[in-house]
Amino acid sequence: MSAPRMRVAVWGDSRAGINFALRLEMAGHTIEKLEDPAQLDRFDALILAATARELEGAVGDVEKHVRPKQIVIHTSLLAGVEALDELETRGCLTIAAAPLGDSYAVGTLDEVADTVIGLLLSEIHQTAETVPEAQRAERAARLYYAEMLGELSAWAALKAGIIEDFMGSSFDLDADDIIDAYPAAVELGMARNYRDVARMVGEKKNMEELELWAVRKEAPWPSNS
């Protein structure tokens, strides 16, 4: 018996969300960029490819169009499944599933949702890890820091002639999630390094918003911080 294939809509363009959708597509599901939320009834599931900051808006965009039993997944590590409460009260099966290195940080409200996301993750060869709301920011700060360094490191190794290509190492770096995780980096005592690394990544990948944020944050004069 083969697993049921789903029609999955994607709303938004966060790197983490798009990447999750692409992985599901490789596993055989049908993925479609949603042009208009009014078309949502054609789909079994919806991925909200939104950063934490965009999530409330994205929920607002779709809430009049979802239907009961529809699976809705958001992929920002900085937000829990609670960010989808408006959709849950409309009967949706709500799930938070954010990439976390070699696993996914998962948040659900019931066992059915738990089972669904567990199956989907196993299809893309990933495991689920439960990350409590209170630990999400810290995990995000550490993860984004590591991913930014991984990216810089791969670039530098390429330039130094140590490696010949990126060997598939590409990261789901969303500028505003990186920026919004900064307070947790401050608490972990890694504020300055986090900013410096963000500046370098912003520079290297032409993520202007990120570069400008980092440059402004690191200015030593207090009136500009």
Next chain:
Amino acid sequence: MSAPRMRVAVWGDSRAGINFALRLEMAGHTIEKLEDPAQLDRFDALILAATARELEGAVGDVEKHVRPKQIVIHTSLLAGVEALDELETRGCLTIAAAPLGDSYAVGTLDEVADTVIGLLLSEIHQTAETVPEAQRAERAARLYYAEMLGELSAWAALKAGIIEDFMGSSFDLDADDIIDAYPAAVELGMARNYRDVARMVGEKKNMEELELWAVRKEAPWPSNS
């Protein structure tokens, strides 16, 4: 027929030199830390485990004690084989062999030395790459930058729970070679990132000299640069 095993003396404690010696030891050679250069006659070969900055002093330490045909290898990427000229005039087989990612940057003065280092490198599963004098500084800046980022990246991935251990990724980072390669980093337009990364590595690995250098270099007030 098994390859001849050598008695190898090590003078100095640069990371690159010690690492090269340890690899030769794993390949079956006898390695000994040289306590007194006067004992050099007991050895077939000598590794000068010195950074570029220490090299002149190290050559001075041993020059009265080397003998003709003795193999002398230095391992700093920032210096060519010419740094060993004083020993070459005493009849030594002089070789520069510096780790360069997955190969060794090699400099020699004749074919015999070329053959010797080629054999030694093949015993430790490395290949030789000829790096002309004029390109050494640039290669060094790029390499040290990549290795520093590799180190930071591995630490961050460990802290983020992405990897469970270092998986053998350890780098031959010598503070003063990193510092001395800085002018080439400036020319490559990577001055600021190089300093920032050096500061982070200095901090993380308790390499105080490196951290202080980077902090002082990056100070924005010109009178202190």
